[in-house]
Amino acid sequence: MANIVYNKGMAEWLDPATGPGVGDWEWILERSTSTYAPDKDDESLLDKAGWVEITVATYARTNLASTTFAAVHASDQAKVDCADVAFGNLEAGQTVKSAILARNNAGNYVPVLRVDTDSGSLLPRALGDGAFTLQINTSGLFLFAQA
Amino acid sequence: MSLTLDSWIDANTSSPLFGDADIGALDRWIDASTAFPAWTEPVGGTPSTIELPVIQIAI
Numbered sequence: 001m002a003n004i005v006y007n008k009g010m011a012e013w014l015d016p017a018t019g020p021g022v023g024d025w026e027w028i029l030e031r032s033t034s035t036y037a038p039d040k041d042d043e044s045l046l047d048k049a050g051w052v053e054i055t056v057a058t059y060a061r062t063n064l065a066s067t068t069f070a071a072v073h074a075s076d077q078a079k080v081d082c083a084d085v086a087f088g089n090l091e092a093g094q095t096v097k098s099a100i101l102a103r104n105n106a107g108n109y110v111p112v113l114r115v116d117t118d119s120g121s122l123l124p125r126a127l128g129d130g131a132f133t134l135q136i137n138t139s140g141l142f143l144f145a146q147a
Numbered sequence: 148m149s150l151t152l153d154s155w156i157d158a159n160t161s162s163p164l165f166g167d168a169d170i171g172a173l174d175r176w177i178d179a180s181t182a183f184p185a186w187t188e189p190v191g192g193t194p195s196t197i198e199l200p201v202i203q204i205a206i
Contacts, residue, residue, distance in 0.1 A: 003200065003202065004200060005204065010204075020183065069150065072185060089192060092192065092193075096195075096197075099197065099199070113202060115199050115200070117200070118153045118198055118199060119198040119199065119200050120196075120197070120198050122195060122196075122198075124195050125195050125197060126193075127195070128192045128193025128194075128195065129192025129193060130192035130193045130194035130196070131194045131196075131197065132194070132195050132197075133195070133196045134196075134197050134199055135192070135196050135197065135198045135199065136199055137198060137199055137200055137201040139201040140163070140201050141201065141202065142201070142202050142203075142204055143198070143201055143202070143203045143204065144204050144205075144206055145204070145205060145206070146205070146206060147205035147206065
């Protein structure tokens, strides 16, 4: 399935009370054995039927970091950017199906973005003991533009 | 069945492939190896860098 932006998560992303820098936004890796059927209407993640997360020993959800907002006048867009996401060396034996950005609301993770189709077509990707990194696109994480 | 190094050496002393000279060489190799730097876990493995696409949102 294509990458999706969730409705509730985007509302919380834009809300000054819960947006980046205020809310606890984290990157989560979904495992290939997950049968979770993502829906833009989803307002939580971990309690969804079929959801399976990566569980190798050193895996940990990783905080969103260094979020920035900038105008891109040349293309009449507003750019949201953030730091690349380094999960460290992840043990082999499991396969990453997707990367999800979500807000930890007292354990109820509200997803805003699910990426299962990356630019380099590496997903799904088997872990191989090496560094596992999500590289944010040079154009940013989100681009907002007038339709 | 598991073999210890000693039992493997014992088992192979009668092998045409492993004469006394070979066993002596193995002993010397083991002795020399004790002076090697400590064994370390391999570093690295297969790295994965997943490049995310930019998500464009129309307003």
